[in-house]
Amino acid sequence: MSPLHFLTLSPFLLAAxxxxxxxxxxxxxxxxVAAVWSAILFMTLIGYSAEIQAGxxxxxxxxxxxxLGISFTLYLDGxxxxxxxLITGMGTLVSIYSIGYMNxxxxxxxxxxxxxxxxxxxxxxxxxxxxxxxxYGFWELTSVTSFLxxxxxxxxxxxxxxxxxxxxxxxxxxxxxxSGFILLYIMSGTYTIRELFEAGAPLxxxxxxxxxxxxxxxxxxxxxxxxxxxxxxxxxxxxxxxxSAYLHSATMVKAGLYLVARMSPIFAGAPEWFWIVSLxxxxxxxxxxVTAVKQTDLKGILAYSTISQLGLIMCLLGLSSLTGLMEGExxxxxxxxxxxxxxxxxxxxxxxxxxxxxxxxVDHETGTRDIRKxxxxxxxxxxxxxxxxxxxxxxxxxxxxxxxxSKEMFLEAVIEPLHAGVFRLETWGVLFPIIAWIASVFTFVxxxxxxxxxxxxxxxxxLQHSKIHDAPFLMTxxxxxxxxxxxxxxxxxxxxxYSLIAPAVEAMMPIITASGERLSPDIKLWHGFTPALWMxxxxxxxxxxxxxxxxxxxxxxxxxxxxxxISGFYDVSLNFFERLTFRVTSLYMNGSSRSYxxxxxxxxxxxxxxxxxxxxxxxxxxxxxxQIAPYEWLILLGLAAAALAVPFTKSRPVAIILTGTVGYLxxxxxxxxxAPDLALTQMVxxxxxxxxxxxxxxxxxxxRTEQRAVRFxxxxxxxxxxVGILMTLIALAVLGTNPFEPVSDYYVRESYESAGGKNIVxxxxxxxxxxxxxxxxxxxxxxSLGIYNMIKLRRKATDVGSxxxxxxxxxxxxxxxxxxxxxxxxxxxxxxFNEQAEEETAESDSPAKGGExxx
Amino acid sequence: MPKGSDIFLQNVSKIVVFIILAFALYLFFxxxxxxxxGFIAGLTSAGALLLLALAFDIDTVRKVLPVDFxxxxxxxxxxALCTGTGAFFFGEPFLKHAFGYFxxxxxxxxxxxxxxxxxxxxxxxxVGVTMTILITIGEDS
Numbered sequence: 002m003s004p005l006h007f008l009t010l011s012p013f014l015l016a017a018x019x020x021x022x023x024x025x026x027x028x029x030x031x032x033x034v035a036a037v038w039s040a041i042l043f044m045t046l047i048g049y050s051a052e053i054q055a056g057x058x059x060x061x062x063x064x065x066x067x068x069l070g071i072s073f074t075l076y077l078d079g080x081x082x083x084x085x086x087l088i089t090g091m092g093t094l095v096s097i098y099s100i101g102y103m104n105x106x107x108x109x110x111x112x113x114x115x116x117x118x119x120x121x122x123x124x125x126x127x128x129x130x131x132x133x134x135x136x137y138g139f140w141e142l143t144s145v146t147s148f149l150x151x152x153x154x155x156x157x158x159x160x161x162x163x164x165x166x167x168x169x170x171x172x173x174x175x176x177x178x179x180s181g182f183i184l185l186y187i188m189s190g191t192y193t194i195r196e197l198f199e200a201g202a203p204l205x206x207x208x209x210x211x212x213x214x215x216x217x218x219x220x221x222x223x224x225x226x227x228x229x230x231x232x233x234x235x236x237x238x239x240x241x242x243x244x245s246a247y248l249h250s251a252t253m254v255k256a257g258l259y260l261v262a263r264m265s266p267i268f269a270g271a272p273e274w275f276w277i278v279s280l281x282x283x284x285x286x287x288x289x290x291v292t293a294v295k296q297t298d299l300k301g302i303l304a305y306s307t308i309s310q311l312g313l314i315m316c317l318l319g320l321s322s323l324t325g326l327m328e329g330e331x332x333x334x335x336x337x338x339x340x341x342x343x344x345x346x347x348x349x350x351x352x353x354x355x356x357x358x359x360x361x362x363v364d365h366e367t368g369t370r371d372i373r374k375x376x377x378x379x380x381x382x383x384x385x386x387x388x389x390x391x392x393x394x395x396x397x398x399x400x401x402x403x404x405x406x407s408k409e410m411f412l413e414a415v416i417e418p419l420h421a422g423v424f425r426l427e428t429w430g431v432l433f434p435i436i437a438w439i440a441s442v443f444t445f446v447x448x449x450x451x452x453x454x455x456x457x458x459x460x461x462x463x464l465q466h467s468k469i470h471d472a473p474f475l476m477t478x479x480x481x482x483x484x485x486x487x488x489x490x491x492x493x494x495x496x497x498x499y500s501l502i503a504p505a506v507e508a509m510m511p512i513i514t515a516s517g518e519r520l521s522p523d524i525k526l527w528h529g530f531t532p533a534l535w536m537x538x539x540x541x542x543x544x545x546x547x548x549x550x551x552x553x554x555x556x557x558x559x560x561x562x563x564x565x566x567i568s569g570f571y572d573v574s575l576n577f578f579e580r581l582t583f584r585v586t587s588l589y590m591n592g593s594s595r596s597y598x599x600x601x602x603x604x605x606x607x608x609x610x611x612x613x614x615x616x617x618x619x620x621x622x623x624x625x626x627x628q629i630a631p632y633e634w635l636i637l638l639g640l641a642a643a644a645l646a647v648p649f650t651k652s653r654p655v656a657i658i659l660t661g662t663v664g665y666l667x668x669x670x671x672x673x674x675x676a677p678d679l680a681l682t683q684m685v686x687x688x689x690x691x692x693x694x695x696x697x698x699x700x701x702x703x704x705r706t707e708q709r710a711v712r713f714x715x716x717x718x719x720x721x722x723x724v725g726i727l728m729t730l731i732a733l734a735v736l737g738t739n740p741f742e743p744v745s746d747y748y749v750r751e752s753y754e755s756a757g758g759k760n761i762v763x764x765x766x767x768x769x770x771x772x773x774x775x776x777x778x779x780x781x782x783x784x785s786l787g788i789y790n791m792i793k794l795r796r797k798a799t800d801v802g803s804x805x806x807x808x809x810x811x812x813x814x815x816x817x818x819x820x821x822x823x824x825x826x827x828x829x830x831x832x833x834f835n836e837q838a839e840e841e842t843a844e845s846d847s848p849a850k851g852g853e854x855x856x
Numbered sequence: 857m858p859k860g861s862d863i864f865l866q867n868v869s870k871i872v873v874f875i876i877l878a879f880a881l882y883l884f885f886x887x888x889x890x891x892x893x894g895f896i897a898g899l900t901s902a903g904a905l906l907l908l909a910l911a912f913d914i915d916t917v918r919k920v921l922p923v924d925f926x927x928x929x930x931x932x933x934x935x936a937l938c939t940g941t942g943a944f945f946f947g948e949p950f951l952k953h954a955f956g957y958f959x960x961x962x963x964x965x966x967x968x969x970x971x972x973x974x975x976x977x978x979x980x981x982x983v984g985v986t987m988t989i990l991i992t993i994g995e996d997s
């Protein structure tokens with residue numbers, strides 16, 4: 002186990018011991034543990050940077066399932082290092098911030114930090130994995146932890162709604178991603194990313210190339226909240242603010258960008274890749290920035306702004322994919338788009354992190370995040386005001402902040418495709434600068450509104466009496482540091498450019514280093530009156546104008562009814578599918594175990610019967626049986642008699658004892674047939690199951706009350722007889738057919754030689770097929786918890802989290818109303834109608850609820 | 857469960873329970889060379905506790921063994937998982953076992969096997985699962 006592996010897995014280990022740590026030092030805020038550990042990880046990773054900069058990536062491998070080609074290989078190059086530093090660095094700051102933000106009195110803090118640490122580990126694993134399947138595993142783990150953290154306040158309906166929405170969308174994308182990875186494996190025969198890079202050109206002409214690309218992009222777009230899969234991100238803002246700052250702006254949503262960057266050596270150069278990534282990003286950029294302006298919630302503005310900035314980076318990644326098609330000087334021009342993408346990624350994490358933290362502070366101090374109720378806070382919260390000014394200026398792309406530089410590079414990059422001469426860019430390429438400019442204007446507007454409506458202007462009455470002041474040091478320090486960093490990145494961009502950005506770009510575009518060229522990551526604050534600078538000046542002019550007149554034209558937004566939004570479509574389809582599955586499931590899940598057994602056996606009949614009669618060389622061997630001793634006849638007769646008697650018995654205990662008899666006689670047969678392991682297992686299982694049945698049946702009503710309902714049922718009879726015949730046939734076929742070499746010799750030999758055991762059965766269980774056993778006991782464990790939950794924690798319809806199933810299987814109307822509210826972020830056009838509906842259902846609900854309780 | 861009052865059953869089971877448990881212990885350790893193993897040993901142990909529950913009642917079992925069997929189950933799963941991941945620390949693939957022959961005092965030449973630790977996980981998981989189900993159903997009245 003290498004240091005790199007330990008580094009990746011350590012957050013998981015820490016998460017496992019965190020609750021114990023809490024018991025030993027109950028007064029310690031767990032945030033310190035997370036903060037200190039992520040700081041250590043950050044320092045360690047910094048230690049690697051010199052090596053990476055010198056161009057020698059670190060590759061550490063650990064066999065996981067060698068027989069399937071799955072290994073736990075970690076690969077640290079410039080790109081992974083940039084992300085890993087982002088993850089641990091932001092992790093440190095967010096943990097420090099959360100110490101002030103999260104109330105230590107809540108004993109559920111364990112849950113929060115355990116999830117946060119697992120997320121950090123998963124994210125590190127994601128960016129360091131060199132194996133597609135481990136990457137996928139970590140990818141899904143980030144979705145799961147994000148789900149848990151969004152739903153942290155699980156008593157709130159909107160938290161649950163947001164959590165489920167993000168899980169459903171990112172997991173669907175994750176499944177697409179997995180399919181894409183498997184297609185890549187089918188094409189190349191390897192799961193290792195390094196080897197995929199080497200597979201090179203033959204991949205591109207493979208018929209599965211395009212499907213694989215589309216599926217992988219689907220995964221990346223859902224994760225990075227690209228249009229039209231962005232709808233989960235605004236609802237994810239229900240998470241505590243540190244989580245929003247960390248997962249939903251700085252790290253997790255950038256996993257999709259990471260994947261696109263990581264996969265670009267494989268796919269770059271294909272026209273589909275270029276168009277989907279760059280246009281998808283461009284549309285997201287425009288949509289996000291335009292929608293952000295109409296938001297009234299501070300975090301809502303930041304969420305849409307995040308969507309738009311992610312689109313910007315995605316667009317740059319798409320533009321940089323042209324690099325491979327160019328030569329010489331031209332090539333470096335397009336590589337600059339890659340530099341811009343990664344530089345903006347860094348800048349975005351810095352300024353958006355600080356702005357999110359400020360939003361959290363404002364929320365903490367005033368109790369609201371609604372900009373319609375805020376204003377004039379600059380007088381009482383001067384520090385927060387200064388920090389947010391830094392962040393917003395960087396976000397709007399104004400000098401001398403980091404955001405200005407990357408925005409300039411972005412504007413330069415979008416002009417470039419006009420001269421590319423590929424993919425008919427000379428005609429359609431003109432879209433890029435136009436859309437980019439419009440989006441930049443709106444970015445300027447929402448940045449300005451964010452600061453102005455919160456900190457400037459007159460203070461509202463409600464905010465004048467309360468004691469509002471700047472936040473304590475622990476909450477102010479992290480955003481302040483990020484604000485300063487935004488300035489430093491603007492004034493001295495070379496600090497990051499040479500050590501972080503350039504190695505990352507080279508890792509993203511191995512073609513540059515392969516051709517012997519070196520990237521010159523010179524980012525200068527002043528580079529003359531370029532077209533990009535004129536565009537920025539235009540942005541400032543138009544943006545200022547629009548900001549000052551904002552109250553007049555924002556009414557335009559009300560023309561678009563939210564009913565037809567993508568989020569509305571999500572709600573409608575989710576509702577539809579829930580009802581559909583409910584109906585379909587009710588068709589066969591009727592609660593009678595007799596029917597279930599009928600289905601199981603019927604299915605078995607179909608499958609086994611089909612195989613039996615459609616396989617080529619199956620011969621039934623009749624006649625050549627072993628001698629059956631007289632005592633064996635006796636046992637068999639007893640067995641048959643006991644089995645036949647079960648349906649005719651009138652009392653349950655007798656039926657149980659009769660089935661037990663069948664089992665015990667079976668045990669005896671196993672003894673005679675010299676199968677001690679089977680006999681032992683059968684005996685113990687039989688004893689326990691008989692007792693279990695007795696325990697269960699003790700609670701059931703007397704059999705006699707059911708007597709009338711049970712009559713002869715032909716389908717059941719037919720299934721029973723058919724199963725009996727089929728099993729007999731299979732037994733005869735087994736005697737007659739022997740197409741394969743028996744595997745037993747192998748086990749007899751190997752279980753002693755390579756596993757050191759003499760009992761083959763047990764060696765197979767714990768060693769040869771240990772994986773199966775492990776998963777089986779896990780299934781057992783889950784089943785037992787399921788039984789425990791069903792019996793002990795019977796939930797009432799009024800409990801938190803339970804769907805109120807009405808008599809017709811309808812969902813409670815008030816849930817739906819609340820959902821609608823949460824999805825629009827404001828009361829919505831139907832608000833009045835909703836409230837009316839709520840009152841009505843409240844009235845009609847009460848008798849129904851009473852009825853349920855009585856029953 | 858109705859309160860048991862069968863004095864014969866109660867007295868016999870007081871002794872038999874320990875015999876069964878001892879047999880389960882034997883099954884557990886002998887698993888690698890002759891019939892037995894964690895699964896059967898777990899079921900047998902659960903059977904012993906079950907006998908106790910039948911002769912007396914569930915409350916008695918809880919008093920005798922005041923453990924949360926859900927935790928026993930979780931512990932078993934954790935042990936099984938750790939033996940799997942433990943192999944990583946030696947640069948081996950997941951769930952790769954190791955064994956060797958050692959001379960131990962009293963026991964003589966003995967085979968020690970990491971599969972036994974895995975089996976311990978199986979054992980605890982099976983006991984935990986069975987007892988969780990039994991106690992849950994038995995107590996629900």
